[in-house]
Amino acid sequence: MGHHESNYEPKWGIAKWFDERLPVARMVSDQFIVFPTPRNLNYWWTMGMVLFFFLIIQLITGIILAMHYIPHADMAFNSVEHIMRDVNWGWLLRNMHSNGASFFFIAVYIHILRGIYYGSYKAPREILWLVGVVIYIMMMAAAFMGYVLPWGQMSFWGATVITNLFSAIPLVGDSITQFLWGAYAVSQPTLNRFYSLHYLVPMLLVAFVFIHVWALHVVGSNNPEGLSVKSSDDTLPFHPYFTMKDMYMSVVFLTIYAFFVFYMSNYMGHPDNFIRANPVVTPAHIVPEWYFLPFYAVLRAIPDKLGGVIAMFGAIMVVAVLPWLDRNPIRSLRYRPKARFFFWLFVIVAMLLGFLGAKPAEGWYVTASRILTAYWFIYFLVIVPLLSKMETTNRRMPGSITDAVLGHHGKISEGAQTASSGH
């Protein structure tokens, strides 16, 4: 994968035999042990490992839950309660899985915002960024279909609202929607296929995570200075430095996660989802899971159905094309004060949109959603490209990562020398 030369030398005969046939140990050594990583990475760079942990948690708990769950419109709700009540440790598995989805999104949002802040999408990392966007969209699909499975009121009506979005497409909209449903409304066939796809999408996601890591290991990590690695002084081997740092942060994340799993298990869900799905009773407010709320607010901000759908998907797509909207050579916003200001404004706007997404679409909530939606698009389509042209130099920028770490030109400490060249 990476550009650096392999320095793996099998010590035993059997290892050598294996290495000549299937160099797995060499790959692990090259990519996850000696892999040169910028020494100045801060804690915002630990989310990759955190996400990996949550992916594993979701897969393991999900596979076990699937052994007890029944994808039938009459039995799904009760089978989930059966898991919560009668399956040994079922309450733990289910709480881990449902809260795991939320924490997956918390980590991925930090990961994405870190990428935007430090310019991790810029050359040569465009493909890495695009693969990341694909993973994010797959996560959304998996999470949405997973939320439908308990077949509560929010499951049913959430599925109805979201699948109906496709009916806005001219000419073929209705056909597509009926194809998704497998019927003329959200019903048994819909639930059954969502279950199948909820199992499939994470498998594809795992494949894309491999591609994401592969793309990362071709170009190497970006870093808070946004400078490219120039010498071996700029880097440290991945193990033990970053394995340890990442694992520490993963445990911190798991602690907060455990707090929710054990003490606030239902907090991030909606009480209405403990009411069995009822096609003839619409809940007072249909609200998606919290991680979709900003996009839901964008959807409802546009008074036209097709327009709303385009805006919602557009809100994600503008993020995907960010590498081509921002061609500024300076990656890190550390050295772009103007862009930094508008970035933080964007973060606040996204959070306010999330708040508005949970509110009924009426009165000033709609007005505010429209203003904030406008900012979302103006930020990506106007502000970012403009600043990309304007803010191209910064005198404070250090010459290299090593310079930035030391604050001046000079030799780095002896321990670090050994560490970076010792393997």
Next chain:
Amino acid sequence: MSVKNTLASFAVALTVFGGIGMAGAAEKAGEHHDKSHVERQNWSFSGLLGSYDKAQLKRGFAVYNEVCSACHGMNLLSWRNLMEEGGPEFTKDELKALIAEKEVPAEPNEEGLTHSDEDGSRLMRAALFTDRMLSPYANKKAAMAANAGALPPDLSVIAKARGIPHVADNSEPSAWYAAPFVGLMEYGSWIVSVAKDVTTQYQEGGADYIYALLTSYAEEAPAGVDVGDRSFNYVFPGNAISMAAPLGTLETGAEADKEANKELHAKSRDVAAYLMWASEPHLNARKSLGLKVLIYLIILSGLMYAVKRTIWAGVKH
């Protein structure tokens, strides 16, 4: 200093302008505003160390058994659940006595019949521990017919299916210029309320709501409000509720029967706790394991941090 001053004046401005908008909203909401508010109660099962009070669950079950079960079933529970750990924990003999007179629809008899040959009535048999706590009605239609068209919901997960809103919606402040202030205030109070929930591990919205509902029946609907055949309840959405006051109405005025009021509150509390247990039967196990897991993870985090520091010591980064 100047930052502080700016913040302070901003806060004052928010309060003043926000107040104008809020006042308009409060006027609209009318006089029942305070009575419709659901108070957060202090439950034995709240918080990090919370667990069910067995005696309370037993009393709550008694209320369910004597009152609620006349119309509501608890289809996800079996009688055996009442003796399991973490619940009311009735003894085997107590439970036997409790279900001695319960009957459930019988399986087909030797002749393959489920209904009596003579009068067509459903054949019944004595309930077993493994039987579900069924609704008294044969089906939904029978239940609705017996309740003037309203369907008494199954109560198995009712305490999880109800909650209390974080912050009341106020989509139409009195004037457009108040909207940004009302909005920021609403957002602010929402954040405060989430922070409060997290620090108190608040998950008892359902129990709080049930308790409030059962104690918020009005003796008479307020003047000018017509609820038809239904009852007026201050906390029920829309106020007109099909369920007549099951445990009585709170008496007001000088001649109020204080003992009756006290009993109403006590029974409502107990049955709300019982319904919470029915919704979350493993809460005791969850919270006690949770504490151990949290302590373990916090210590592990500390150790991991120490190792990380040691490894990175002497490396500039």
